[in-house]
Each structure stands twice: as C-alpha cells, then as structure tokens.
Amino acid sequence: MKQFISSQDAESFQQLIDQALAYKSNPLKDNSLGKGKRMGLLFLNPSMRTRLSTEIAAKNLGMDVIIFNVGQDGWAFEFEDEAIMSGTSVEHVKDAAPILGKYFDVLGIRTFPSLKNKEDDYSELYINQFIKYAGVPVVSLESATLHPLQSLTDLITIQETFKEKRKPKIVLTWAPHVKALPQCVANSFSQWITGWGGADFTIAHPEDYELDTRFTKGASITFNQEEALRNADFVYVKNWSTYSDYGKIYCNDPQWMLTQEKIKLTNHAKIMHCLPVRRNVELSDEILDSKSSIVTQQATNRVWAAQSVLSEILKGI
Amino acid sequence: MKQFISSQDAESFQQLIDQALAYKSNPLKDNSLGKGKRMGLLFLNPSMRTRLSTEIAAKNLGMDVIIFNVGQDGWAFEFEDEAIMSGTSVEHVKDAAPILGKYFDVLGIRTFPSLKNKEDDYSELYINQFIKYAGVPVVSLESATLHPLQSLTDLITIQETFKEKRKPKIVLTWAPHVKALPQCVANSFSQWITGWGGADFTIAHPEDYELDTRFTKGASITFNQEEALRNADFVYVKNWSTYSDYGKIYCNDPQWMLTQEKIKLTNHAKIMHCLPVRRNVELSDEILDSKSSIVTQQATNRVWAAQSVLSEILKGI
C-alpha cells in the first residue's frame, strides 16, 4: 500500500479486516516488521484516540514514533501554491514536507476542513500537498472530508459483532450537536459500507443535511429517522454540518437525539459512535451506558485497524 | 498495589522507601518487570518534575510510556454524571476512561482543584471518575487534594538524611505566595508524616489557614512560626490557600517568609520544598543557595519514589 487516504487505497477490505483481527489476538506477532523504520505523526488539530492508537499500532510493529503538533510545537503551514507569505503562515508545505519525508519513513497526518469553502475542503488540499511533496507513504489520521482509519475500525467492529448469515441492516443517523462539525466520519463510513457491499445500508438525516453523492451511492437515504431505524442491526450515530449550503447548522432538532424509546424500533441494534460524543445531546446516557453500546469496542479496535494499515504500508516500502 | 492515590494505598511505607533507595543505587535492577506494559501519563494541568520523573521511572522498569496533555493535545473532559453536554466539555470521562484503560496497562493522572467548591474538590471527583471507569490501576500524579508521590519522596529524603536514633522534629510551615494554591502538598505531607509516626510533627500557619483535620490528626498545630521552628531538624516550606472559607488568600504576610535569621532557631534544620518555589517570596535566596537546602535532593528522589510505586503496581497486575 502506497498511501491510506480513502477506501480506494485498500486493495482488499477483507484482508485488512482479517489482519486487524489477527493483530488483536496477537499484537506483537509482526513486531520486527517495522524495525529501523520511523513514523512521524503530524497533528494540525487535536486528537485522542487517533493519536494514541496509531502510536501504539506503530510501536507494536517495531517502529519508532515521533509526534509533532504543528502550530503548537512548531508553527502554521502555508498550503497555497504561489502564496506571497507575508501573513501568518511561517512555512510552506512545499518546504516542510520534503524534509519530513527525509526524516521519516512513513507520515501520519491529521488535517481538518475550514467548513467555509467546500471546494477547497473537498479538494483535500492539505493532505494532498503533503502527499505530493513528502515522497514517503502518507496515512490519513483524518483529513478534511474522510476518516478512513475510523471507518476500517467500524467495519472490523461490525464483522466482529454480527455473526448471522444474512446481511445486517446498518443505519447511519444524523444527531444534534452544538457545533458545526465536519462530514468526515459520515462520508467515510458511507464510502466503506457501500464499498464493502455486505450490508443493507440506510442514511437518515434532516432535510438539508445531504452528504456528497460520491460517498453515498448505494445507500438508501431518508428524512424519516423512525422508518430508518426499523429492524436495524447497527445504528451509527453522528452529527455533521450541512453539505450543499456548506458548513452550516440548519436544524438542531433535539428530536433527532437517539433514545432508548427509539431503539425499540430496531432489531436489538448495536449502537456505534466514533467518539468523542456529547452525552444527552447526540446520544442519551441510558443508551451509552447500556449493553447496546459498542463504542468502547470500536475505539479499542482503532489500534488493530491502524496496525493492519501500517503493516500494509511497511510491506510496500 | 491496585492504585496509588493516598497514603492509604501503601501497604508499608517502609517497604516503599527501602525499595526506592534500592532503585536509587541500582536504577535498572528491575528493568524487565514492566516489559510489554504500557503506561499512559495524562496531564490535565502542567507539570515538570512529576512528568519527567514518572516517565523516567516507568522506563527504568522497562515500560513503554505515552504522554497525553488533555486539553492541549486533545480537548476538555466532562466529569459530572448525567451532564447535558451542550457546553465546552467535549468528552465525558465515562467514555474516555474505559478506552484509555484498553490502550494502557497503567494510567498516571494529574488533576487539579477548582479552589472554588470545597466539597467538589475534596470528593476527588476527577481522579475517582477515572478510577471508576478505567479498569486499570491509576497512579495519582497529584490530584485535587493530595500529592502522594511527592510525600513519599519527602519521606525518603528525610530517612536518607536523618541518621540519629531519636525521632526528628519536622515542621511544616506555611509561606507567602502571590497566587491561591491547592492544599495538596500540605495535606499529603501531613498525611504521610502522621501516618509514618516516626517524627515529632508540627504545622505552623497564620490564622484561617487550618488544613482538613482528616490529614492533620497527630500533628501539633500553631500560629506561632518561631515557636514551631525551635529545635526543628527539618523545615518543610509551602504555601496553601485557606481551607475553611475555601481557596482564599487572607493573609500574605511577608513575615512568614523563611529567612536565615529564623533558621537559627532550629537544630541546623534541613530545608525542604516540593518546588517550584517563588524565590524571595516563599523562601529567601540565602536559604535556597545554602547547604541547609535539600530541595534538589528531594526532586531527584522523585524518580525513585515513582519507580518504587510503579514496581508495586506492576507486581499487582
């Protein structure tokens, strides 16, 4: 694997999933694969699970890991070509990335969307500039529009949990939130679930919260949450801001918060969330504290998803 | 040992002290005890000695260490049960702690008091929520009301220094400061010295600066600093804010600053402080720069205190 930015970089979802589960039962089985290799983890915005799980995964493979908090340990990067850098950006990615590519064998990078300019965000300028100039494999630790390590984790967790022969019914439902959030997790989950093809997949959200159709092809889409929840085996709860009129909060209807009452419509669905979650805003305490919730299992699987991806990256170096 | 939050978690002070001194003379003697074990150090507020000494101690025992600065690398936690999280807290400890417990074998956590609500602070809500939800041993790197790694260090330093047969006279004296500070170090020192029982122990402070009697039982308490200092073998200098009318600065009388003149009252006392110290506010230069001061020895012993505690924690896993 040469990079891991979207589901399209995965040759085989199933191989990545199987390998992740093999690492879960034996974390150190390939602990010399990354010997003498160094991974740089660059954070352009904060992170907890991604930061910790990726460092652990890389170390499980024998790599050395160095973390660099851009703009905190260092300074702000410029990403625009031909910029006249008389403002606040101190260093151009064209100058920084090639050096990072000399210092590290693999780069993990977390960028973020502006939520102001859709074209810019969806061009994935930041991470693509790193890829263009670094000269070493780049792994997305979440970018402006996708979060592939999260989605691989989600798929691993679903396969680990659902043991019936039939296809599970999976629902991604929008939830209220107090801030305008990226579409990354929703886009990415949709891209992986539709790409996998192993599920009956429905997305429920209020009007105006349509996602980019590049990622939702193959999904049923509805404004009716109750209808969507009926007979669901998995309910993925997640807020996102508007896509068409970009980055807004149009509706914040608390009726969209998932409750124990609504879950009765499902087939004893397992409840998923990428975390962090705003309790009693996105999801009620009663659900998160119940046996239905598999959010801790999801987060724990982040280590094995990252380890499976890094393993493929290392084999390709 | 299942946790290290207060002196009550120590089965035997003397065993911890002896073991610490054994590590001091041979730091790497147990460097495979923690092999394959991972320690997470979470900082909810800044730290220098605790951060560095605990990382070094854990590595001396062969552990891998990952540091996470909450609210800097990540975001603010919520600690209240049933909170409706529509404010600035991004993640509930109920969701974060179980995952940290999956990522790490041992957690070290530094929390802090509000100094606004005594009941909240003294309930130790923050660290207790971590303990409740993490499912792995938690080591306090200072909490809202106690600092046990510091106090163990202090006891080690006292035993290392005092070689006479009789009980030493130890005085904890309040000192002026420019900010309202926690009572942690004073509470904790008092808890450990009284619990140890090997000293004649006096606490001197201005009126209104009484400490919680849970920690001071067995100590002589006086408002007269000079009387307290008479014949002291050790003088521990420390500021704290008021306890009864909580978190205030009532008196900041510079007369309480320890000076060379006052030390003449003592039995050539060794001067202790947990650091950082405000020079010429809490303690004069002449004392800190004199042979009486053992503050560097204390801070150096932080490594061995932490290593002794982590050793017990590892044996209990």
Place this chain on the structure above:
Amino acid sequence: MKQFISSQDAESFQQLIDQALAYKSNPLKDNSLGKGKRMGLLFLNPSMRTRLSTEIAAKNLGMDVIIFNVGQDGWAFEFEDEAIMSGTSVEHVKDAAPILGKYFDVLGIRTFPSLKNKEDDYSELYINQFIKYAGVPVVSLESATLHPLQSLTDLITIQETFKEKRKPKIVLTWAPHVKALPQCVANSFSQWITGWGGADFTIAHPEDYELDTRFTKGASITFNQEEALRNADFVYVKNWSTYSDYGKIYCNDPQWMLTQEKIKLTNHAKIMHCLPVRRNVELSDEILDSKSSIVTQQATNRVWAAQSVLSEILKGI
C-alpha cells in the same frame, strides 16, 4: 566536548564534518555509544527541524530522549539572579537546572532573544544560566545570538556540494521579512565560515543591518547585493533585524528579495536557507523550486550534524 554553544566549542570543524558524513552513510554505526544515556530536549520556543533532527540523532546513537516544552508542558522560568519572584515566572533556573541535570545525562536547550535589550541577549543569560546550574553537558538548539547546529549543517552541506580545488565564494545576503527576527543564524554562519577559513566570504545587507563584529571578522561586508553576488558559488539568504539600534526593521526593501534574475550574476550558485522561509518575500518560488536550491539537503543534514556533535559529547561524559 563539554558543551556546544558556539563554534569555539568545536575542537576541529573538519573532524565534526567528516564524522557527520560518516553517520550520513551509516546512521546506526555508533548506536550503542549512547546506551543507557538520557537526553532532555527543552524548548523555550517552537521548533520543527531542530526538534526532530536532534531527537533522531540522539536515538541513532542509542540514547533515550524526552522532550519538554517549557511554558506549555510546564511554566515560565526566571533567569535573573536575586529576583523577587512575585510576578509571572514560576520557577528559577537555579532550582530547575540542577534537577534537570540529575534527570538527564545531556541537555539540549532552545532559548531566544528578547530583541529588546541587546546587552541581555548578547550575554546569553538564559543558556548560560542553564550551563552554570545544570552540571551536565548543554547543547544549544539555538540560543539568543547563535545557532551552531545550523551552521555546522551549513558547512557540511557546502563541503558535500563543492568539489573544486579552489576556495568557494560564499555570500550571506540579507533578505526582506515581515517580522523582526534574531541575528542568530547570520551571526553563527559568519562565525563558522570565517573560523573555517576555507572560503572567500562576503556579507551583503542594507545600511543599518551590520552584524556584531565579533562574528564577522574576516568577511567582506557590502551594502551592494549585486556586487556581492557576482561569481558566488553559494548564496545564503537570511533576514535579520538591526543590531546597532537593536531589534528593529529599518528597511524592508523588496528589492533585496533574491530572484532568478539576480542569480545570473553568480557562478551557478547553490542557494541556501536555514528554513522556515517566507516564499516570495525572502526568496522567490522560482528559485526555491529550481535545481539551484539546496535547502532540503541542508535540512536533511541537520540530523548528521546533531549526531556528530552528540557523539563528541557522549565521548566526553
């Protein structure tokens, strides 16, 4: 080597350079030299290349490395002797440095100038206080007035690139910038190039931007950039603020920005810069993106320069 603060700490430039190039071709050849030794990297201000390259260099030599961001992980230090610490400084270097010297075998420290008080900055109070009180070797990761690891890197890069028998012509040219910057890189480059003696060395800058003559002895100095550039083999581009009337921006004449047109005056000069660089303010895109630019090679060599210096430090412990 007992410390590395200025070119005067180097016994032999050539030995350091040769050793650096040996590490470049075999990074791990001395990877047990630093075994059991611990390096602390203290940052009093931000850094990218220095931070990453020094950590990599120390690890290549088998050392353990711990990074501490002063004032971010911890708090602000006081450096003035006899200070009454009732302000914002929380800990005096007299108290912190001896402890850091107990925790670490080698300390790397990045300080910075005030650019307000020339005498203070040029006394190198901050780093000298660390040296005075730490009791272990101190390596400058850039100080108030010098940046020796950068200059050693520059010299390595020049020797690696220039293979003719004659002395190269090296020009250090001032460039415009939007902020008042330290004189460190310019002072230090001048100190090393004149100390080396292997080059015909010219410094070009606008009036009022004279550097401290302690560092420029042996260099030709001119206000005429075009004249300086004529037949140059290497052009080092760098902004600095005024020295005599200290820390100011008098002229920010865009005519001083290096362009492709001006480079025609040179002998196909290689273009150097320490980075970060303000593109199209200090240097044009066309130059930075051309084959003339060796800025990435310079930055890559930071690892080998640091490794060569740390190797000497380790041999001296």
